[in-house]
Structure formats: structure tokens, C-alpha cells
Amino acid sequence: MNTPKQPLPTVTPFRMKPVCRVLRNIAVSCALTSPAVLLPMQAVHAAEQSVPGAQSYSIEPGSLGSVLSQFASDSNIVLSFSAELTASLQSQGLNGRYNVEQGFAQLLSGTGLYVVKQGAADYVLERVEQDGSVVLDPVQVLGEGVNQGYMAVSSRSASKTDTPLLETAQSISVITEQQLQDRQPQTVDQAVAYTAGVRVEASGLDPRFDVITLRGFPTVYNGDFLDGLRQPNSGWLSYFATQPYNLERIDVVKGPDSVLYGQISPGGLVNRVSKRPREDAEQEVQVQVGSHDHLQGQFDLGGSLNPDVQVRLVGLVRDAQTDIEQVDNDVKMLAPTLHWQIGDRTDITFISQYQERLTSASPRPYQDGEKLTHFWAGDEDFDKLDQEQWAVGYELNHVFNEHLELQQNVRYGEVDTTNQYLSPGTLSGSTLSRSSVGLYEDMQSLSTDTRLVARFAQGELQHKVLLGLDYADLEHEVIYAGGSAPSIDMDNPDYSQSVPRPTSVWTDSSGKTHRTGVYLQDQVKIDNWHLTAGVRRDWVRDETRNNLTGITDKTDDEKNTWRFGALYAFDSGISPYFSYAQSFVPESGSDVNGNSFDPTEGEQFELGLKYQPQDTEALFTAALYEITESNRTTTDLDNPGFSVQTGEVRTRGVELEAVGNVSENLRLTASYNYNQAELSADNDGNEGNDLANTPRHLASVWLDYDVPAIERLSLSGGTRYIGSEYIDNANSDKNEAYHLVDLAARYEFGGSLDGVRLNINATNVFDEEHISCEGAYCYRGAGRSLIASLAYRW
Numbered sequence: 019m020n021t022p023k024q025p026l027p028t029v030t031p032f033r034m035k036p037v038c039r040v041l042r043n044i045a046v047s048c049a050l051t052s053p054a055v056l057l058p059m060q061a062v063h064a065a066e067q068s069v070p071g072a073q074s075y076s077i078e079p080g081s082l083g084s085v086l087s088q089f090a091s092d093s094n095i096v097l098s099f100s101a102e103l104t105a106s107l108q109s110q111g112l113n114g115r116y117n118v119e120q121g122f123a124q125l126l127s128g129t130g131l132y133v134v135k136q137g138a139a140d141y142v143l144e145r146v147e148q149d150g151s152v153v154l155d156p157v158q159v160l161g162e163g164v165n166q167g168y169m170a171v172s173s174r175s176a177s178k179t180d181t182p183l184l185e186t187a188q189s190i191s192v193i194t195e196q197q198l199q200d201r202q203p204q205t206v207d208q209a210v211a212y213t214a215g216v217r218v219e220a221s222g223l224d225p226r227f228d229v230i231t232l233r234g235f236p237t238v239y240n241g242d243f244l245d246g247l248r249q250p251n252s253g254w255l256s257y258f259a260t261q262p263y264n265l266e267r268i269d270v271v272k273g274p275d276s277v278l279y280g281q282i283s284p285g286g287l288v289n290r291v292s293k294r295p296r297e298d299a300e301q302e303v304q305v306q307v308g309s310h311d312h313l314q315g316q317f318d319l320g321g322s323l324n325p326d327v328q329v330r331l332v333g334l335v336r337d338a339q340t341d342i343e344q345v346d347n348d349v350k351m352l353a354p355t356l357h358w359q360i361g362d363r364t365d366i367t368f369i370s371q372y373q374e375r376l377t378s379a380s381p382r383p384y385q386d387g388e389k390l391t392h393f394w395a396g397d398e399d400f401d402k403l404d405q406e407q408w409a410v411g412y413e414l415n416h417v418f419n420e421h422l423e424l425q426q427n428v429r430y431g432e433v434d435t436t437n438q439y440l441s442p443g444t445l446s447g448s449t450l451s452r453s454s455v456g457l458y459e460d461m462q463s464l465s466t467d468t469r470l471v472a473r474f475a476q477g478e479l480q481h482k483v484l485l486g487l488d489y490a491d492l493e494h495e496v497i498y499a500g501g502s503a504p505s506i507d508m509d510n511p512d513y514s515q516s517v518p519r520p521t522s523v524w525t526d527s528s529g530k531t532h533r534t535g536v537y538l539q540d541q542v543k544i545d546n547w548h549l550t551a552g553v554r555r556d557w558v559r560d561e562t563r564n565n566l567t568g569i570t571d572k573t574d575d576e577k578n579t580w581r582f583g584a585l586y587a588f589d590s591g592i593s594p595y596f597s598y599a600q601s602f603v604p605e606s607g608s609d610v611n612g613n614s615f616d617p618t619e620g621e622q623f624e625l626g627l628k629y630q631p632q633d634t635e636a637l638f639t640a641a642l643y644e645i646t647e648s649n650r651t652t653t654d655l656d657n658p659g660f661s662v663q664t665g666e667v668r669t670r671g672v673e674l675e676a677v678g679n680v681s682e683n684l685r686l687t688a689s690y691n692y693n694q695a696e697l698s699a700d701n702d703g704n705e706g707n708d709l710a711n712t713p714r715h716l717a718s719v720w721l722d723y724d725v726p727a728i729e730r731l732s733l734s735g736g737t738r739y740i741g742s743e744y745i746d747n748a749n750s751d752k753n754e755a756y757h758l759v760d761l762a763a764r765y766e767f768g769g770s771l772d773g774v775r776l777n778i779n780a781t782n783v784f785d786e787e788h789i790s791c792e793g794a795y796c797y798r799g800a801g802r803s804l805i806a807s808l809a810y811r812w
Contacts, residue, residue: 073420075112075121076475078545080589081632082107082129086143087182089125091172092473092480093118094180094423099143103131105633167196168685168722169635169678174246175269175289177541177550178278178425178469179482184628185548187583187595189215189272189641191675197687200722200734201762202779202807203262206230210288212718212736213270214639214675214689220711222790222797223340225347225377226403227257228288232272233645234669234695234712235285235620240603243289245369245413247429247465248279252494252529256435256459258407259375260290263316264332264353267291272673273622273643274601276579277552280488280535281603284620284647292369295320295328295357301812308805310347312338326359341801342394344513345378346402363417369429370410379403379457380439382797384450384508390789390796393508395442395450400503400517404436411465423471433461440503440517448510454503456520461494480543484552488535498525526565533558550583550597558604558617573614577602593628607651610660618649618663636678636686645669652701666699667709683724687736691716697747704747711792713755715741720760734762745791756788777807 077088083104090097095118112125122133122141134142170192172182183190191213203209206228207218217231230237238257242249249258262268269289276282299320306314313336320330336349353371360366379402384395411429418424436458443451469486501520506512539552556577563570579602585595601620608614626641650665671693680686693716695709708714720736742755760781767774785802 073117073473074115074475076478076480077112079109079111082109082125083633084589085109085111085125087171089121090141091180091182091185093121094417094473095141096180097133097141097143103143103145167635167679168194168687169637170194170267173269173271175243175271175287176275177539178246178484178486179471179541181541183637184591184593184630185543185585185587187548187550187585187597187626188275188599189624189626189639189643189673191215191270191272191677193268193270195266196685198262198265198267200685200732200764201720201760202777202805204805206260206262206265206268206288206290208781209262209265209268210270211738212687212689212720214673215272215285215671215691215693215716216270217713217716217740219788219799220790221792222382223342223800224381224797225340225345226255226379226381228260230288231712232270232283232285232288233643233671233673233691234667234693234709235283235645235647237283237285237288239283240281241283241285241287243279243287245292245411245427245429246289247411247427247467248490249431250461250463250465250490250492250531252459252461252492252496254459254494254496254498255379255403255437255457256405256433256461256494258409258431258433259349259373259405261334261349261351261373263318263334264293264351264371265290266293272641273597273624273645274599274620275581276556276577276601276620277537277539277554277581277599278486280490280533280554280556281558281617282601283603284601284622284645292353292355292371293318293330293332294367294369295330295355297322297328299328299330302809304807304809306805306807309803310339310341310343312336312803312805314338320355328357330355340377340381341798342378342381342383344394344396344398344401345381346376348374348376350374365415367413368410369412370408372408373406375403375405375407377403378439379437380441382795384442385796386445388796390798393511395452395506396440396513397503397506397515397517398513399515400454401439402436405433406435407431407433421472421474423473425469425471427467428465430464431462433459435459435461438520445508448508449505450508451505452503454501454517454520456497456499456501458497458499459494461492463493464489464491466490478544482541482543484537484539484541486535486537486539488533488537490531490533492531493529495528496525497523499523523566527562528565529560529562531558531560546587546589548585548587551581553580554578556602560604560606573604573606575604575617577617591630591632595624595626595628597624597626598622599624605649605651605663607661609662610654610657615651615661615663616649618647620645620647622646634678636676636680639673639675641673643669643671643673646698648699650699652699655701662701664699664701665697667695668698669693669695669709669712683726685722686720688719689717700747702747704749707747707749708744710746711743711753711790713741713743715739715755730766730768732764734764736760740788743790746793751791753790754788756786758786758788759783773811775807775809775811777809778804779807780804 132144176186176188176190210216211218215233221229251257272286274284302318304316316334318332322328332353334351338347340347351373355369357367384391384393409431414426416424438456440452466489472483499520500522503517504515535556537554542549558575560573579600581599583597587593599622602617604617605615622645624643629638647667649663651661652665654660654662673691675689677687695712697704697707718738722734725731737759739757742752745751762779764777781803788799790797
């Protein structure tokens, strides 16, 4: 972008719901976890007062695992269990009115299985031996709790409800907490790099942004989400940053989804899910040391203050450089969260974050003609992206009765960014002239999403209806200026010269954006059919004031979008599906007559197949898709100095992904994506050409193996292939294909060092040089990096 082991250990899952406001610098204390309460089925009625009232169930007979999954989904709870526990067990289903405990008692009668209640809506399934002792087994999590292992079971991101992936008519990839722990990514880019349909590092090494594309479309502008709410940006250089260490999972939702999220990239969205408090909080402190003077300390602490209140505090400090010695990559982050179970039917989670970042505002090396050198033309004191950001918010959930529930997400955030860099000019001998550029931004944003969820039956139809109001407000102030700067001798560079702040103001503007959306979605289940239909109306108002001229430009857009999906879930674990969805993004500018441009529009047709073999923890998916983005601007042939909205891009592709536990000791993620992106309508002579910087082939595989011969040792490795791509829409030249190799190892100590874990993670092991050009500008990808981590958990 040129712009500014052993069998998996038992875990205690959790379930957090929506929330209220926390002030900027929250101070929270941390407490040790309290023990979970074991609820044998014989005593389950004694806890009846702690759960919502009875509701009607109509669950057909089938395997016990599938029946329990449906029961958990209908009850809006999180149930965790091992596939081995329910193997070969059948269930007569459940019909009638029950509360949650009564339903478990009915379904588990005679199976020799118990549930452990971990919280107001969290349960773990366990087996009792003949002597009455409880055997703790590996677990899967049904719901958005902690997904132990590589395979997630459900996701809220595609439907805003806890829907199993096997019942969702859409492509979704989930990077679980276990994957994040094994790969130890330093950026969100690295965390999603092994995901089907995802391209990262299209603009080379750039610590400023998460440059992620999905199915050929960028997400950095309109597909960046945190906890289900948009992380907005000014369109200049202010972007909220997210540290992977503060995440418990990342959901990658493929394809347009404006019905639920409003203006969004046609390729989809990346939803980062923050770590939440839980009763069984596992404490961790960790230090890292590595390449490029990398030094990092981080901690994750929390637990229960009392049975109704849990807290968590995540912190990180990094002092590091990058491949370019003069370019810093420093971060300070503190993220307190608090969950309060207000009553039997109401809970709230407060989520806050404060972060400081320091890196270069222009990390690209000097380019001499078509040659990208290794020389950095900036100044260590002047050149910087110095950013301070903070955000506070809440997630609130209230259950009115067995049919109706209220959910609300709210977040307010601010970003204060100083961007300064030196722009290289002409080269005379070894002396390079430079000029200074400064971009100074303040941004404030408010994002809210309020939903009513209704569950009811209509004959054989089971409905889950979502009625939502989405409101967001963004304000920003920008000063863009230039000035003079001293030259630099490339043979004897002085990187600490005196550079004055730029004084020639090119842009001084302030802007406001208001977005409002009302949406309705119905998820219908009839037998094995799972149908989803949704519709939305959006209103967007943009105001930009030029403070130099006093002129204010205003644009208003309204847009209707809809989507539909149909999936049939066979009892064998095979789920074929079809879906159609739309998206839109407001477009700035106007035509020759002064008429404001309409939003660009996206639509996708997708045909797919999901398969989870019975009694396994592996998921295989395949999808065929076609995405069309219309209303793109292209040259007005009658008025060459202006544009018209007759441009169009069409992408057609196939996407394959496998993720999960192959065996007791082996975990896997593998993917392949063929994506043909074509300029299907264009007035600039490029019609029929490939879309620039969009490779047709992407492939990856990552393996994680517990070495049986050496207890507690695990080895990991992966490779990614990025195919060749054209550097511009004219298809004048190509970036070459390349592949990267990453390796990792970890050892978990025992005995007196129990809880100590050593990780070694190496990226781009063979230091493969990969250069990507966007038109005349070229960027170099990150080189080899080696980081060692030592952590202690208790």
C-alpha cells in the first residue's frame, strides 16, 4: 500500500456476552481463579434457580454428539466435550419444555456422562468411571469460548449468533488460540497468513498496518473489525492497531456481508476477538528476545474476584527494530477487561485498551529508478509514525425469557497520530536530496450494535430472528504539510540531522461520518435444512470541511442490501451449501456534472461443501465463488479529465482448506486458493486484463507435531506459496512468484520447572528476498527473523 503431545489437555471454556463503558485508564486488580463447581446430574435441579427458565425444544433423534450440539445452540450456552466421549452413542432427541439442567438430565440419562458447570452458561461434559471418579477428557468447544486445538466449532462473526460452522452457509476460517500460541505471530498479518484465500505483505514489510486481502480485495479500509465492531480509519494514515497477544481467536469471514456489517469490502472481513475474563484464568508471564534487537515482555493475568466478577489484564512492551536498522517497531499495550454476571439473566463485559506505537512513517527503502536498494533515506529522529490510541467499551446481554434476548456492543476510541517522513529527490553522485512531509491526525470514533434475538417455533420450523440497529460516528482532523530537509550522503549517511517540522500546509481539513443501519435476519432450521435470509437498509452521511478555504462538502448515500443462504447438514458430517450476498462502499468524488458518485457495489455467489468426519476434530471445506464489484470509477471517454462509474471487476475462484487434529500427536492447517480477478469493464484500455497485485495461486501448509520419543517436545513448520501477479492493471510487468518457509519448536518443562515453556519461532527461514511492485513503487518483504520466548504459566 503506497498511502498515506499428548492428548489435548482439558480446558475450561467460557462464554462472554455483550457490555457497558469503562474509563480511559482503568486499574484492575487480579485474583486467582476459584474452583469450578461440579454438578452431578442427580443434583442438577438444585441449581435450577441459576439458569433461565424453561423453553421448548424439538430436537430430532441422532448421534449424541449432534443432538448435544443442537441443544447447546438452541439453549444459547457453551458446551465443551471430546468427540471420543460421545462416539457410538445415540440419542432419542429432546421434545418438550425444559430448562438447561433438565435438558441435560434427559439427554444424558443412562450414558454415564456428567456435566461440569463452569459459569452461568458454560458446561463441560465428562465421564464417570465405575468407582465414581471423574475422567477429564480433551474437549471441543461449541460456541465462541476457548477452542482447544486447531479446529473451531462455531463462530458468531458470520451470523452474530453462536452458529456451528457446519451449519453456516458461508466460508469462514478461524485462527484458534492454540494456533496463535504455536506460531507466536507478532502481527495480525502473520496470524492469518496460513488462511485460505488470504494474501498478506502485498506492500512488503510495513509495521504500520495490517495489509490483508481476501479473495483479491483489501480489508484494511473496510474490513477491519474487533469484537464484531468496525475499527474505522480516516482514509489517511490513522488506523487502530491490534496486538495478536491480546487476541483469543481471529475469524476470517469470506465474501460480502453488508447485511450484518454495513459498508464492507467485497472480499470479506477479519474479526479480531479480544481475550476475555474467565473463572479458570491461566496466568502467564513471558519474555522474548530475537533478531533485529527484538526484546519483548508480556503478561496475561486474571481470575475471579468473586463468583460473579472475573477480571483479566493483558500487557505488552516491545523494544525492537526491523530489517531496516533505523526503523523501530516499538509497542506498549495494556488491556484490562472485566466480566460481571449481574443476575441470572444479565451479564456485561467491559473491554478497554491503551496502546502506544513507534515505527517509521515510511519504511520503504530508497528506489533508484526500477531498482529497489537496501538504503533507507529517512532520519531516525524525524521519520516516525508515533501513535497513541485507546478504546473503552462493553458487551451487554440480557435474557428476557426463553424466546427473547437483548445484545448490545459499544466501543468508543481515539487515535492521535504523528506521521513524518523524508521523501527522496534526485541523486547527484552519492548525495541524495530530500524533502520533508508531515501528516498529523486526530480521530475519534463511536461504534454501537444493538440486537434483539428471538427464538421460536412455527410448526416444524425453528426460527432464530435477529433485529439490529447499527450506528457509528467518526470525526477526524488532518493537517498535511511539506517542507525542506537536508540531503544525505549514501556512502556516509548521517541519520540524526536537524529537520524542521514542515510548514507548507497542503491540506487542513476536518471530517465527520455518520453511519446508521437497520437489519433483519432469520435463521430457519427444518429437519437437516439450515436457511438464512437477511435484509438491511443503510444511511451514510459524510462531511469534509476544507479549513483553508472554508468550503464544506457533504455527501449522503442510502443503500439496501440482502443475502440468502441454504445448507443441508447430513448426519454423516457433510454439509453442502449455496449462498448469495451483497456489499457496498461509499465512493468519494464527483462526475463532470458535479454529481457525487454512488457507492461501489459488490455481490457474491458461492457454492460450497463442508465435511467433518464423525468422531474427529478435523474440518475440510471447499468453495466455488464469483464476486463482482461494480460502480468502479474509470475514465470518462467524453471528458478525459473526469471519471464515470462504469468500471467493473469480477473474481472467480476455488478455495480449499483443511484444519484440525490429524492424529493424537499431529495438527494441521492447509489451504489452496485459485483466484482469477479480471477487469470486466474498463475505459482505460485494460478490459479483460488481470486486476493488479492479485496472484492467481495461493497455497500453504502448517504442521505441528508432538514428538513421541521426547516427551513435551513439539516441532512445527510451514510453507507458503504466493503466485506471480501483474504490477498494474495494464499488465505491463509481473512480480515473480515466491515461497516462504517458517519453522518453530517448543518444549514444556516438568518437575520443579512445571509450567515453564520455551518457544523458538523462525519466519522466512531461508531469507527469501521477495519484492512486490505496485505500478512504479516497489516494496521488499520481511527477511529472516528468529525469536525465542520463555513463558511461565500457573
